[in-house]
Amino acid sequence: MSRRLSxxxxxxxxxxxxxxxxxxYKWVDKNGNVSYHDQLPPSDSDYRVEEKxxxxxxKPPIKSDASEKFPVVLYVAPKCESCNNARTYxxxxxxxxxxxxxxGDRKLQDEMIKQTGGLSVPTVTVGExxxxxxxESLLEGELDQAGYPKAETKPEESAQTPAQP
Numbered sequence: 001m002s003r004r005l006s007x008x009x010x011x012x013x014x015x016x017x018x019x020x021x022x023x024x025y026k027w028v029d030k031n032g033n034v035s036y037h038d039q040l041p042p043s044d045s046d047y048r049v050e051e052k053x054x055x056x057x058x059k060p061p062i063k064s065d066a067s068e069k070f071p072v073v074l075y076v077a078p079k080c081e082s083c084n085n086a087r088t089y090x091x092x093x094x095x096x097x098x099x100x101x102x103x104g105d106r107k108l109q110d111e112m113i114k115q116t117g118g119l120s121v122p123t124v125t126v127g128e129x130x131x132x133x134x135x136e137s138l139l140e141g142e143l144d145q146a147g148y149p150k151a152e153t154k155p156e157e158s159a160q161t162p163a164q165p
Contacts, residue, residue, distance in 0.1 A: 070127030070146035072097035075112050082134040083122040089136055095148050 027035045027047040041047040074090065074097050076083035090097050102108045102121065109119060116123050116130045124131045126142045144150060 066147035073125045075123040077103040077121045086122045086134040
């Protein structure tokens with residue numbers, strides 16, 4: 001009986017974090033007062049709402065003026081590691097983008113040649129800017145310049161000196 005109870009307690013401890021809300025909302029009223037909640041405010045309220053991330057979640061896409069003025073398109077092909085890296089970066093930064101798989105699609109290939117001047121993947125367009133290949137610092141700079149919100153920086157881990165024998 002105690003073994004069964006132990007297993008039940010262990011399962012409850014493991015599953016407990018998933019029982020809590022997965023989203024956190026920051027409510028800001030017209031006076032600038034801030035409060036945090038696990039649900040959206042009533043639809044008839046005057047709150048400005050921001051969705052906050054809880055550890056382990058990727059950043060949700062952000063609708064901004066930048067996304068309307070400088071839409072992002074990611075041209076990809078399957079089994080392309082650089083394409084996966086570019087996709088992951090855009091998702092983590094919360095940039096809304098259109099992904100287009102050009103493998104075997106002549107119409108998309110023609111579109112890509114017309115838009116970007118070539119057929120290499122990944123190719124990312126930010127408005128009229130074209131980046132062939134994936135270099136995070138270059139993509140980051142173009143997104144910053146277009147006005148997309150900056151990526152949240154993670155606190156640097158403190159450097160530890162290895163123990164001397």
